[in-house]
Amino acid sequence: MSGIRAAVIGARGRMGQEAVAALEEAEGIDLVAALGSSDSLSALTEANVEVAVELTVPAVTEQNVAFLVEHGIHAVVGTTGWNQDRLDRLEKTLATSPATGVLIAPNFSIGAVLAMHFAELAAKYFDSAEVLEIHHPNKLDAPSGTAVHTARRIAAARAAAGMGPVPDATESDEGGSRGAVIDGIHVHAIRQRGRVAHEEIQFGSEGEALTIRTDSFHRGAFMPGIVHAVRHIAEHPGLTHGLEHLLDL
Amino acid sequence: MSGIRAAVIGARGRMGQEAVAALEEAEGIDLVAALGSSDSLSALTEANVEVAVELTVPAVTEQNVAFLVEHGIHAVVGTTGWNQDRLDRLEKTLATSPATGVLIAPNFSIGAVLAMHFAELAAKYFDSAEVLEIHHPNKLDAPSGTAVHTARRIAAARAAAGMGPVPDATESDEGGSRGAVIDGIHVHAIRQRGRVAHEEIQFGSEGEALTIRTDSFHRGAFMPGIVHAVRHIAEHPGLTHGLEHLLDL
């Protein structure tokens, strides 16, 4: 019996090459097309592709995904640059092909996605919550987008539960050791040669602590998420934002 | 406006004393009775108790809870010794008082309960899973009941998802460093002076890791769970097993 007929668009980039390798190895999936930037999208229809992984650049991702939806090919999109205008146009195209599913995911690390989900659930049961991220020292921005997003979701969960601010009696902190404050949640960024991308979420109450940590050691960390999405996107017609909605949570 | 009228049975024991203090401080709860082993349960009806926390000993817990149910008092039970016979009899008593709720909870640490729940959700998304527990060196049994229970839930979640055994090429391990194997999941127990009760659940796949850790530093760790149960048991008529069912998960 044959598997899901899958393709990678943007197959020559670093993420694309890894995705090609991962999909070739995945059980129940047949990789039938791998397109570079100069290849025509018509190869996808010729190969009867069912699901395409889109890993290109912001300049071309919108037209690629429009092509996919118009031809009834489910899309798993890792490219950034999807602003509200683009999403609105995509929703209109999807309305013409209601059985097609599109996943736009800012993060394909299953560990990171689970960690954020768990943090959101745990938030209202603990007095204190802080977020710590560790990245390699070549990263230009701090804190990481994932850490900011995690802090916002914790803050929202606390607010929804009617909780007040986290306890903090700090009166003097000239140097700024208490970190950035995102919606009331303190966020700390560590830079260490040898590390890649790590996040630790700490919760505490009188007498107890809960810590959730996620580590990404290399780009391969994103492959299980991409494979999972290829397997399940067909069950989610329409536009889905975030890998967590394809997980069984 | 007055709060939930609560009582503690077994108020002179170590857990009981802490529960009395915690309920006295809790907003929206009025502690109206605190019974020691020689006090009559009639004090509970006289004080119009709505919810009683039962923290006694296996020998008397069954008759105490029967009294509570017969008088329509919700029960939050931390005492052990509830075998199947006892549970069957309790179910029959509850049938005569269908609006009354009874929670029997082996663990009132919200952190530990959340950690187990998260581990169960995460289990099917990672190739590897192991459980590590750390306790004070006076503990007589290893591994802890919580660690065994966690391993069983991870194993069940993997089985339900059709996963095979965890990867492990170990050929030589004369000393037994790979630990206990509970339903296929390796469990390790560390004993350290200065520690109390800690559990770490490690998940790993190619390129990524997810770690969930829960620490209990002293008996106070169980109080937020008891207070939460007192607040919410009335919404759960009938028999409930495990604090997780009263959490918003």
Add this chain to the structure above:
Amino acid sequence: MSGIRAAVIGARGRMGQEAVAALEEAEGIDLVAALGSSDSLSALTEANVEVAVELTVPAVTEQNVAFLVEHGIHAVVGTTGWNQDRLDRLEKTLATSPATGVLIAPNFSIGAVLAMHFAELAAKYFDSAEVLEIHHPNKLDAPSGTAVHTARRIAAARAAAGMGPVPDATESDEGGSRGAVIDGIHVHAIRQRGRVAHEEIQFGSEGEALTIRTDSFHRGAFMPGIVHAVRHIAEHPGLTHGLEHLLDL
């Protein structure tokens, strides 16, 4: 055979009470005096005290230690407030009693003292180094004195080895997530209900990391350090600053 004749000055304070209990239990030590603030120091000479633990307040510590030195009693001092003027006067008094030892220690946690020593040794072998401290949320100042001291010692060790600044490409960090910078070393302070005093020192180079963590769970963490100092101060005549000099490192 009798043990070291020890005393506690400031025996009614919280630290003092713990020190009394710890010295009473310690093998090879006889606690022969425990003085409160209204007791006369003459009780020490009457009891032939050999080593006194001074745990009072800055206002009286100097005169207490002067008395001890003048009477040839070794002193283990945990009280703060020893500025340069006081130290200069103490050195003069010690010159008149050259066999007497005085230890002034800002931190009696053996774990914390070892961690700082190890950090200093490791500093020059790793490209990156950061310090993270976690304390209870009632702490008024951030970062902790121990974290600042640790950062300074790491920075000094790097400078002595001719190392440049830690690698850090951060260009945008509006919120201050990169923390305080002490002599070029980033220091982060987390506040969590349920925690007491914890420090984590992270080192990293291409492909590897070294992490040193020390946890103090309660005041009892300082007792092994005090007992050790009582046992060994007689071997260190003159003024010693820091418990590390009495350890076998």
Add this chain to the structure above:
Amino acid sequence: MSGIRAAVIGARGRMGQEAVAALEEAEGIDLVAALGSSDSLSALTEANVEVAVELTVPAVTEQNVAFLVEHGIHAVVGTTGWNQDRLDRLEKTLATSPATGVLIAPNFSIGAVLAMHFAELAAKYFDSAEVLEIHHPNKLDAPSGTAVHTARRIAAARAAAGMGPVPDATESDEGGSRGAVIDGIHVHAIRQRGRVAHEEIQFGSEGEALTIRTDSFHRGAFMPGIVHAVRHIAEHPGLTHGLEHLLDL
């Protein structure tokens, strides 16, 4: 000004290739020869090599090192298989070339070497000590040699300080969750897909804990140790066993 004239023997193997790359980049070192298994050692003398890194196989390492010593070339040896007979013969050869240094190192990870050294120093100050190692699931033996070696050094340090066994009240442990016991120290081995080589040494006493952790993320973790050895072996004539003796500890 020119740097140390260095060579790699076994330059085509995985470690050898990394060593070549690391030495080519290292300041103050000139890589002047890189020999594969079919190359003649005479290339080393022709290139006036001062220090050679030997990364071959047990079958040829002894004759390679003998050649180096006979020609006054310092040797940094990472190959295993150096039994007592071989070491005895090497000592004899070294006696004929007393200015030449040979380092035989089972582990070139500076982090791992420091961690073991720190563990040895800390051992006598804590009641409890346990060792935990985490490796990839393809490893055939458990526990790792490094973990066993660490446990032995901790045990020896405790014995030298007259300490008794670690506290452990465990009465029932049918499954073996307490791990392997090496010279009285419990050692635990975890296997996780996505991990490489990690060791955590936990110490505990009443109220405090000290944890030392070392992570090796890939083979590159050994390069700083090899480069350091090339820089410093000339200062250590004769036979040196273990990288720690070339560190400033």
